[in-house]
Amino acid sequence: MANPILEMQAITKTFPGVKALQDVSMSVERGEIHAICGENGAGKSTLMKVLSGVYPHGTYEGSILFEGDEVQFGSINDSEAKGIVIIHQELALVPFLSIAENIFLGNERSHRGLIDWNLANSEAAALLARVGLNELPVTPVGQLGVGKQQLVEIAKALSKQVKLLILDEPTAALNDNDSEHLLGLLRQLKEQGITSIMISHKLNEIAEIADTTTIIRDGRTVETLDMVADEVTQERIIRGMVGRDLGHRFPPHESHIGDEVLRIEDWTVHHPTDPERVVVEGANLTVRAGEIVGLAGLMGAGRTELAMSVFGRSYGSRITGKVFLHGQEIRVASVSEAISHGIAYATEDRKKYGLNLIEDIKSNISAASLSKVSTSGFVNSNEEIKVAEGFRQSMNIKAPTVLALTGKLSGGNQQKVVLSKWLFTDPQVLILDEPTRGIDVGAKYEIYTLINKLAEEGKAVLVISSELPELLGICNRIYTLAAGRITGVMPREQATQENLMELMTKERDQVR
Amino acid sequence: MTAMAGLKDLFTRNLRQSGIFVAFVAIVGLFTILTDGVLLSPGNVTNIVLQYSYILILAIGMVIVIIGGHIDLSVGSVVALTGAVSAVVVIQNNGPWWLGVLAGLGVGFLVGIWQGFWVAYVGIPSFIVTLAGMLLFRGMTLQVLGNISLSPFPAEYQRIAGGFLNGFLGGEGIDVFTLVIGAIAVLGYAVSQYRTRLGRLKYQQVVESMPIFITKIVLVGLVGMAFTYQLARSRGLPIVLIILGVLVIAYTIVTTKTVFGRHVYAIGGNLSAAQLSGVKVKRVNFWIFVNMGMLAAVAGVVYSSRSNSAQPAAGNMFELDAIAACFIGGASTTGGVGRVTGAMVGGLIMAVMSNGMQLMGIDQSVQQMVKGLVLLLAVAFDIYNKRRAGAAR
Numbered sequence: 001m002a003n004p005i006l007e008m009q010a011i012t013k014t015f016p017g018v019k020a021l022q023d024v025s026m027s028v029e030r031g032e033i034h035a036i037c038g039e040n041g042a043g044k045s046t047l048m049k050v051l052s053g054v055y056p057h058g059t060y061e062g063s064i065l066f067e068g069d070e071v072q073f074g075s076i077n078d079s080e081a082k083g084i085v086i087i088h089q090e091l092a093l094v095p096f097l098s099i100a101e102n103i104f105l106g107n108e109r110s111h112r113g114l115i116d117w118n119l120a121n122s123e124a125a126a127l128l129a130r131v132g133l134n135e136l137p138v139t140p141v142g143q144l145g146v147g148k149q150q151l152v153e154i155a156k157a158l159s160k161q162v163k164l165l166i167l168d169e170p171t172a173a174l175n176d177n178d179s180e181h182l183l184g185l186l187r188q189l190k191e192q193g194i195t196s197i198m199i200s201h202k203l204n205e206i207a208e209i210a211d212t213t214t215i216i217r218d219g220r221t222v223e224t225l226d227m228v229a230d231e232v233t234q235e236r237i238i239r240g241m242v243g244r245d246l247g248h249r250f251p252p253h254e255s256h257i258g259d260e261v262l263r264i265e266d267w268t269v270h271h272p273t274d275p276e277r278v279v280v281e282g283a284n285l286t287v288r289a290g291e292i293v294g295l296a297g298l299m300g301a302g303r304t305e306l307a308m309s310v311f312g313r314s315y316g317s318r319i320t321g322k323v324f325l326h327g328q329e330i331r332v333a334s335v336s337e338a339i340s341h342g343i344a345y346a347t348e349d350r351k352k353y354g355l356n357l358i359e360d361i362k363s364n365i366s367a368a369s370l371s372k373v374s375t376s377g378f379v380n381s382n383e384e385i386k387v388a389e390g391f392r393q394s395m396n397i398k399a400p401t402v403l404a405l406t407g408k409l410s411g412g413n414q415q416k417v418v419l420s421k422w423l424f425t426d427p428q429v430l431i432l433d434e435p436t437r438g439i440d441v442g443a444k445y446e447i448y449t450l451i452n453k454l455a456e457e458g459k460a461v462l463v464i465s466s467e468l469p470e471l472l473g474i475c476n477r478i479y480t481l482a483a484g485r486i487t488g489v490m491p492r493e494q495a496t497q498e499n500l501m502e503l504m505t506k507e508r509d510q511v512r
Numbered sequence: 513m514t515a516m517a518g519l520k521d522l523f524t525r526n527l528r529q530s531g532i533f534v535a536f537v538a539i540v541g542l543f544t545i546l547t548d549g550v551l552l553s554p555g556n557v558t559n560i561v562l563q564y565s566y567i568l569i570l571a572i573g574m575v576i577v578i579i580g581g582h583i584d585l586s587v588g589s590v591v592a593l594t595g596a597v598s599a600v601v602v603i604q605n606n607g608p609w610w611l612g613v614l615a616g617l618g619v620g621f622l623v624g625i626w627q628g629f630w631v632a633y634v635g636i637p638s639f640i641v642t643l644a645g646m647l648l649f650r651g652m653t654l655q656v657l658g659n660i661s662l663s664p665f666p667a668e669y670q671r672i673a674g675g676f677l678n679g680f681l682g683g684e685g686i687d688v689f690t691l692v693i694g695a696i697a698v699l700g701y702a703v704s705q706y707r708t709r710l711g712r713l714k715y716q717q718v719v720e721s722m723p724i725f726i727t728k729i730v731l732v733g734l735v736g737m738a739f740t741y742q743l744a745r746s747r748g749l750p751i752v753l754i755i756l757g758v759l760v761i762a763y764t765i766v767t768t769k770t771v772f773g774r775h776v777y778a779i780g781g782n783l784s785a786a787q788l789s790g791v792k793v794k795r796v797n798f799w800i801f802v803n804m805g806m807l808a809a810v811a812g813v814v815y816s817s818r819s820n821s822a823q824p825a826a827g828n829m830f831e832l833d834a835i836a837a838c839f840i841g842g843a844s845t846t847g848g849v850g851r852v853t854g855a856m857v858g859g860l861i862m863a864v865m866s867n868g869m870q871l872m873g874i875d876q877s878v879q880q881m882v883k884g885l886v887l888l889l890a891v892a893f894d895i896y897n898k899r900r901a902g903a904a905r
Contacts, residue, residue, distance in 0.1 A: 314788060336790040345788065353788055356781035358848050367778055368789040370771045377770050382715040421789070 004065075005030040005164060005195050006051075011062035013046055013055065020046045021060070022219045028164070028212075033186055033196045035210035035227075037203070037241055039440035043219040044199045048166050052086040053079040066164075083163030087153045089172060095142030100124035102141050103156045127155040131185055145300070147178030154185065165189065166197045171205060172438060175298045175466060176501070183209050201440065203234040204469075215240040238441055250473035251445065253452040257476065258289035260327065261460035262343075262429045267321030269302075269309040269484075275317045280306045281484045283321070287429065287460040292451060294471035295464045296500050297481035303464045304348055306481070307431045311345035312338035325428070339368060344427035346418050348434035348464070350411075354418045357407030361399060362388035364406050364417050369425045391420035396446065412443025419450060430454060433464045448474050468497045480504045531893070532842055536857050536864075543868030550871050551864070554746035557739065562673065562818065564863035565752045566591070566811040568856055570834035571841075572763050573807035575855035578838050579767070580800045581780040581847025582631065582638035586623075586645030587808045587834060591827030592653040594619045594812030599662040599822030602669055609669040613813050620809020621802065623649065628801035632794045638801075646831070654824050663821030671751060673818035678748025686741075687748040694740025697757070698733045705729060752814055759810070764852045776800060780847030836883070837862055840890040861886070 006028040013021040021043045028034045038044050049055050051064065053073030064071050066082055073079045076086075093102050100121045109120040124137035133151040141149060150170060157165055167186075171179040183205060186196050200206055206213055207227070215222040215237065222240050225232050238249070264285045271277040280302045287293045297303045308315035310323060312335035322329055325341055332338040338345075347353040355364050362381075365388045366373055373384040388402040395416045399409060406417055415435065422430060432451070436444045451474060455461050465471050471478050478495050480488045480503035488503040543551045550556055570587050577584045594616035602612035623645070630641040664670075681688040705725075712719050719725070743749060767773040775796045778786040787793050811830070816822050841858025843850030862883060869879045 311788075312790070334790075334792075335788060336792065339790045347788060352782075353784040356778055356785050356848065358781050358844075359777065363774065363777070366774075367786070367791070370774055374771050377772065378765075379769055379771055379774055381769070382711050382717065385717060386715050 003030045004028060005067055007065040008047070008051065009063050009065070011047065011050055011060055011064075013043075013050055013060040020219055021050070024062075024216065024219070024221050026214045026221060026224065028195060028197060031190060031193050031195055032211040033190055033198060033209055035206040035213040036197060036199045036216060037201075037206065037213055037237055038216035039241055039442055042216045042241075042440075044216055045168060046219075047216065048086060048168060048197070048199065051079070052076055052084055052166065054086075080160055083161055084166065085157040085160055085162045085164070086166040087150075087157060087168065087170065089169040091146070091149050091153055093141045093149055093152060096140060098138045098140055099128065099135060099144075099152055099155075100137035102152055103127060103137075103159050105156075107160065123159070124155070127158050128152075130158060131155045132181065145178075147174045147181070150174065150178070150182060151185070154189075162194060164195045164197065166199075168199045169201065169438070170198060171200065171202055175300075177298065179205065201438070202467075203237050206237065207232065207234055213237060217241060241441055249441070249445065249469075251449045251452055253455070253474070255290060255292070255455065255476055257291045258458060260286050260288050261325065262287040262462070263324040263327075264310060265322040265324070267306065267310070267323075268319070269305060269316035270318040272315065272317050279316060279484050280309065283481075283484075283486050285462075285479060285486065287462050289428075289458045289460055290455050291477065292455050292461045292463060292475045294475035294478035295462060295481060296468060296471055296478055296504055297464075298504055300483075301481045301504065302484040303481055304433055305484075307345060307433055307462070307464060310338075311335065311343060311431065314345075339425050339427075342426065342428035343431070344368075344422035344425055344429065345431040346415075346422055346433060346435060348437060350414055350418050355406050355414060357405070359406060360403045361392065361397065361406055361409075361417055362402040365391055365402070365420045365424055368421050372424070387424065388420075391424065395420050395450065410443075412439040412446070415439055415443070415447060416450075419447075423454075427459065429460045429462070431462045431464070434466065435463060436465070436467075436470065444470075468500055471495075471500075472497065531897070532840070532854060532857050532861075535890075536861050539861055539864055539868075543864060543871075547868055547871045551868055552742065554742045556867070556871070557742040558746040558750060560863055560867050561743075561750050561753050561756075563867065564859065565673070565750075565756050566815045566818070567830060567833045567837065567863070568756055568859045569759060569807055569811040569814065570830060571837040571855040571859045572759055572852055573804040574831075574834040575838045575841070575843055575850045575852055576763070576767065576776060577638070577800055577804050578835070578843045578845075579780045579847060579850040580776045580797065581783065582797070582800065583835065584627075584638065584642045584801070584804050585831050586627065586642040586649055587804065587811070588827040588830035588832075589646050589649035589653065590620060590623050590805060590808035591812040591815055591830055592822075592824070593623070593649045593656070594809040595816030595822045595826050596653045596656045596662070596824075598669075598813055598816055599665070600656055602665060603662045603822075609666055612665075612669060613672070616813045616816075617806060617809045620805040620807075620812065622805070623808070624802035624805020625798075627805065628798035631801055632797035653826075657822060657824050659824060661821050661823045665817065665820055669817055670820055671817075672755075673752045673814045674820075675751040676748040677751060677754070683744070685745065687744040690744040690749040691737075691740055693749055694737055694744070697740075698736045701732060701736070702729050752818075755810070755814070759807075760852060760856060767852055772796065772799070777848055780844075780849075782848070833862060834859075836887045839894075840887060842894065844894075845891070858890075 004027045008024065008026050011021050011024045024047060036044050050060050053076045056074045057072035066084070071082060094105065103124050104120050109116050109123060121137045128135060128137065131151045131154050133148055133155065135144065135148065141152060144152065170182055174182065186209060189196065198210070210227045213225045213227055213232070264283060267280060267283040268278065269280040271279050283306055295303050305315050309319050310332065312332050313319055314335060323332055324330065330341050332341060332343065351357060356367065362385050366384050370379060373380050373387060385402055391397070392399065392402050397413050397416045399413065406414060409417065436447050439447065451461055451463065463471065463475060472492065472495060475492055477489055477491050478500060479486055480500055482504050574584060574587065597619045598612040598616035601607040601615045602609055627641050627645055630636050631638045678687040678689055681692060709719050709725065775786065775791045778789070778791055779793055779796055783793065812827070815826060819826065837859035838850060838855045839845065840861055841851065841854030841856065843855065865882065865886065866879060869882065
């Protein structure tokens with residue numbers, strides 16, 4: 001021990017009116033994988049931005065020692081020159097450029113001002129081999145999935161002679177296979193002497209891979225746990241993050257299941273731009289009143305595609321099949337038809353598809369049911385504010401007023417705005433796509449409680465999630481989807497992560 | 513809350529919106545001094561209204577287009593085309609003046625359907641559709657006019673942009689009728705503000721304190737009456753000002769109080785989210801362009817009436833003035849943000865600057881450069897403000 005590559009000492013960072021970081025210290029050993037945990041807004045990303053020079057020296061207090069010397073970064077270029085590379089949650093790749101072009105973007109392999117493409121491509125190929133990505137360097141990045149793009153980002157970091165790699169939520173958008181590969185890669189890099197700092201919400205991954213974990217809460221370091229020497233459980237980390245023992249991560253819930261509400265029969269969807277490709281094939285699915293049904297599947301299995309095609313044909317082409325509501329077949333050719341039948345769909349990417357971030361909370365809540373606060377085409381904005389205010393209180397949205405901008409809320413509160421929007425449409429069926437993605441542990445618990453409450457009110461809830469523990473924690477039944485086909489359905493009592501995973505990977509090779 | 517604190521809060525709460533008003537007042541003040549008060553003389557105030565009304569009418573439609581996340585480059589050509597068609601009906605075929613107006617509006621409607629169809633239902637970016645329209649409708653104008661100017665219009669037609677309502681109630685040197693209409697408008701404003709306030713109070717919302725509220729009403733009232741007084745001392749109430757006033761009120765209501773208006777903001781703010789919230793995006797986009805076509809036709813009729821002719825080159829570069837008015841008035845280049853009143857103030861800033869510089873005898877070339885710089889600075893100020901707001905959170 002005691003060979004730190006990085007020491008951050010008494011870092012304090014103040015924004016006007018807010019102390020984002022207060023006296024934070026941490027020390028990272030050379031060649032370790034160091035995890036940083038904390039609720040959203042705890043200051044993890046701010047700390048990493050201080051470290052990488054996004055917030056230049058002078059805008060914060062405290063000192064940073066890298067390889068024993070005090071460093072003062074004026075920009076991200078300064079920190080990269082020292083070998084510190086940060087990979088942000090939102091990947092920064094240009095989709096139309098090739099893998100090699102992306103890897104050497106801003107760092108081109110040139111000779112007298114002209115790019116040496118042979119050199120660039122061969123170096124890129126070597127880097128790709130190192131990260132275990134089997135793609136040609138000339139492939140446009142836009143053709144790769146998120147998991148592979150993440151690997152390109154790491155290859156890009158390696159091309160900069162990285163010594164300290166910082167990953168902000170690297171597996172948030174990845175499926176289990178890709179996550180597994182990524183974590184394996186981090187271990188490999190560790191053997192090659194590269195130190196990693198990983199910010200993550202996925203506690204099982206941290207428990208699996210990290211050597212040390214630093215927990216940050218409300219802008220302060222709470223504690224540093226030695227993951228190797230001590231037996232650190234996930235519950236132990238959660239306790240540090242929230243400052244209280246959650247006991248169980250899922251609220252208790254007793255189901256009262258009624259009659260069938262939603263039934264989908266023989267649902268087949270083709271790809272929107274490539275109509276020959278089948279995305280969902282012959283899916284059958286039912287959800288009953290008061291029931292919480294899960295839909296599990298790996299990325300690309302067609303979960304979101306299934307949900308969106310049912311929700312007013314928002315995805316796909318040549319859609320065939322039937323949708324029944326309370327046993328009656330219904331027409332859902334458009335989103336407004338779906339909404340009028342009482343179907344609601346909260347998207348997986350709330351910033352991109354769910355919310356108008358430059359508008360206030362009330363406009364977002366009323367967006368799907370403006371007619372409810374309008375008379376003959378005129379909006380009664382007072383009534384609208386009253387309704388939104390009601391949701392702000394009942395959903396516990398943390399904002400001073402409903403006139404606050406949605407873009408300024410935290411992830412969990414934004415998700416509550418999305419849920420409010422759909423509850424205001426008074427739905428019978430709620431389809432929630434990744435309802436807790438990118439939300440901290442405390443807010444997740446609140447969302448689960450809300451989902452339970454909705455089920456208790458007799459609504460039919462369909463939850464799509466990449467986190468199997470989440471589905472196992474809240475659902476009554478779980479469907480599994482693999483390569484566009486429903487491969488099984490299991491009551492909660494029988495389901496385990498293992499047997500679900502088996503169904504989720506079933507027939508994959510056959511279907512391909 | 514003390515009156516001062518309330519006033520300060522009122523300004524800081526929406527710096528961008530109040531900033532534009534402050535800038536407007538400063539520019540009016542500056543040019544009043546530079547022109548020795550000629551800028552605000554009765555004759556000149558009337559002149560500004562007559563001279564820039566068509567740009568303001570275009571800016572109303574344009575701000576809705578821009579809020580929806582689009583752009584319309586064709587409005588200058590549409591102004592020319594509608595004026596030309598109207599002239600053919602009235603001048604070449606001796607039709608009655610109202611038939612010319614209807615023909616012009618009809619052409620604007622068809623233009624809107626045409627462009628709306630391509631943008632909304634085929635999904636071609638508005639930049640391309642309206643760039644094509646700019647050429648297409650300019651060419652049509654030349655066809656319709658046979659490459660020559662048509663003039664003059666009959667007196668009734670000329671009255672649309674050049675006529676005044678006055679003398680109904682007498683008055684020596686000062687038109688009492690104009691003053692009465694001005695007073696009614698100010699009173700109407702005060703009443704509607706008061707009713708809004710009562711409505712908000714009924715729903716237990718925060719409102720400005722009474723002194724602030726009264727100060728605001730009195731200030732607006734004074735400015736309104738001063739403006740009316742200058743008009744009354746000149747030739748009375750311009751008909752085109754009534755047209756403009758009605759349009760501004762109507763479209764302020766459309767954008768802020770109707771479902772259609774809210775859908776426009778939703779589409780411009782986040783297209784996908786609007787779509788997945790059940791907003792009929794195609795239909796809304798279609799009507800945005802139909803509306804723009806209609807307003808361009810109104811501007812076309814007003815312009816042909818004012819210039820008393822239909823010319824092949826009419827309306828050249830109007831689209832740029834209208835677009836500039838919107839951006840100076842606080843509309844966002846990426847859509848989702850903007851106000852009709854903002855666009856009007858933006859348009860007036862351009863109008864006062866042009867007029868002021870003309871009065872000072874500044875060369876046309878310099879005028880263009882100044883206008884260009886003002887547009888750039890206005891948007892730069894906007895971005896600076898947004899950054900500051902972002903940092904302060």
